């Protein structure tokens with residue numbers, strides 16, 4: 001009889017995920033100390049594994065693939081983004097890489113709306129203000145923000161699945177939606193009243209710019225000094241995609257100088273480090289990469305990653321293959 005496949009989970013999974021794995025008849029190992037397995041330990045744990053389930057903070061590169069060994073068949077990322085994958089290295093080793101598209105759309109769009117509303121209506125600023133304990137009473141000029149439901153324009157950069165989920169929500173807020181990206185000229189976008197535009201046009205017209213493209217060499221610093229300068233003076237920038245899509249230093253400078261009004265950020269260029277300039281500014285609302293951190297969403301991501309592992313180990317092409 002064949003030895004059972006060794007599947008390594010590079011984090012501390014839920015009991016639901018462990019039960020699923022046990023039912024597959026795999027030999028399962030996982031990180032026991034809570035959270036995400038650190039690099040040094042990860043490189044030891046993957047030795048001899050046939051499949052590894054990885055997190056978006058774990059680099060899957062030549063070193064990882066060497067540490068695993070030639071029997072490795074699939075690395076399943078528990079994320080829709082896979083900028084942590086060296087896709088060329090995975091392809092060279094003939095190892096499948098998979099992600100978890102679809103299951104994070106609603107949660108990420110919800111958080112995007114939360115950041116848009118917080119940045120526009122100064123929710124975090126108000127919270128910080130109250131916690132200082134200074135005496136206050138209602139006054140008409142207190143923490144006045146931007147109305148977003150007054151026919152304001154929302155610019156979605158990279159209209160894909162998540163961007164579409166944002167566009168659907170934006171409609172309920174009476175925002176006018178303009179967008180760049182592959183889906184912007186499609187029928188679904190047209191039905192939602194989305195106007196397709198190019199990036200310079202979007203930046204010039206949008207009151208709120210929200211980013212939903214993957215991080216690739218082409219989108220690295222897509223929003224830099226020039227792009228920020230071309231935005232409306234009172235505009236808001238929201239990022240729930242990947243930090244490095246924005247030149248963070250340029251953003252700090254634009255927020256400081258009033259070049260733009262405010263920002264809502266869930267992701268950072270050098271995560272987990274947050275630029276000290278952002279921490280000092282009042283007109284930024286920050287979240288620690290919580291886009292997909294919904295109770296049901298998290299389990300759906302794990303289930304989806306496990307299904308991809310199961311497909312490869314049973315000789316099928318995985319549903320969410322990103323390479324080869």
Ligand code: GLV
Nearest residue numbers: 079080081104292
């Ligand atoms: C989260 O950032 C994801 O890519 O799923």
Ligand code: GLV
Nearest residue numbers: 080101160161162
């Ligand atoms: C974005 O994540 C997309 O699926 O387009």
